[in-house]
Amino acid sequence: MSVPTDLASSVRVLAFDIFGTVVDWHGSIVQEMAQLHPEVDGGAFARAWREGYKPAMARVMSGELGWTRIDDLHRMILDDILPRFGLAGLAEAERAHINHVWHRLHPWMDSVEGLTRLKRRYTICTLSNGNIGLLTNMAKSAGLPWDCILSAEVFRAYKPDPATYLGVARVFDLAPGQVMLVAAHHEDLAGARACGLRTAYVERQFEFGTSDPKDVSPQPGNDLHCESLVALADVLGA
């Protein structure tokens, strides 16, 4: 894939979606549940947990709930789904431990290498609905070399609210077109594009596990489409 030189040089900040784009939430949860509760279908459990995520954020953004961090939304959803998986009896300490799995998610194989290369040429930051503490703990455990951790918690709004995308540009005193969102989700990229950001789609075919591959065919509108973060570093010359 050839990249116009002006794109690579006009972009100054790369903002990364995290869950699914940089780290493998599905595989990480399946792996932890296999150790903690091998009797549970870890894939179904991970998907059920993740399915509660957008509705929970929508309740915050509609004003039905006051500002609530993802750690607390994750916990509400967890408490809700546990009975469905025969785990209604889990004690507080184990619930808290499982809820923190989101702080311990593993990076995709190419993430650390790709980010390390991209960091040489660009400012690299998170732009995640995850809270700051979660993202910081994850960075330490996964070895993600962020220059800066930005989050819905900083902007008090969840993606795809424009306050998040425009907030990144504002933090760095840049025009929106000098910021590129990197994500594996078209809705997120569309939100960024509508605010004038550049966008890069990353294929994460197995976000929902190897038995349920995602359609990762190119869609129009994005500036870049790449297989991995290493491929993104290649096309951006980093």
Place this chain on the structure above:
Amino acid sequence: MSVPTDLASSVRVLAFDIFGTVVDWHGSIVQEMAQLHPEVDGGAFARAWREGYKPAMARVMSGELGWTRIDDLHRMILDDILPRFGLAGLAEAERAHINHVWHRLHPWMDSVEGLTRLKRRYTICTLSNGNIGLLTNMAKSAGLPWDCILSAEVFRAYKPDPATYLGVARVFDLAPGQVMLVAAHHEDLAGARACGLRTAYVERQFEFGTSDPKDVSPQPGNDLHCESLVALADVLGA
């Protein structure tokens, strides 16, 4: 200096003041001004600029000014002092360039080594009145290996407002006593202590230049008193 084991092990996050504690604002500004405007007394210029800092933040915290980032406060003060130094005629581009010197401040000699060691054992973050973009640019240019950049901009309050110190504990879901503020300024440390944080004073005798050494003798109340960030790593066993 011997440190109680329970202090080193109960603290989880080290939050660092930046200007004067981790980076040498005075020396860096003197050096840049010597290149840009050798006719100006760089030391007097640096001090005049810095002296405007607390009054400007006080105007924000009193509500006289709406929320204003340090980049913008620095610029207001700069515009105010330039005529005093014979620089009333500076064009916009040069004013903007000089204002960004705060993004390019040099670390004290021990800062990178000390932080790199402390990062192995603790989560290390900034807690500065500087804005996020300034702190991120500084970290890239100075090689400061933060786990997370926290700032007055995140909490919408300037130190020593309790919202900043307690905000760090809240971000990481910790009790205040599990967070330690590291700073070269007693007022900052007193604010943190009043919120229940642990505190470490760092001697920066030449914060205002070698010709104007600061009194760095120990004062009561701080948990630790050390010569440098390497010495802090030593006493905390990192």
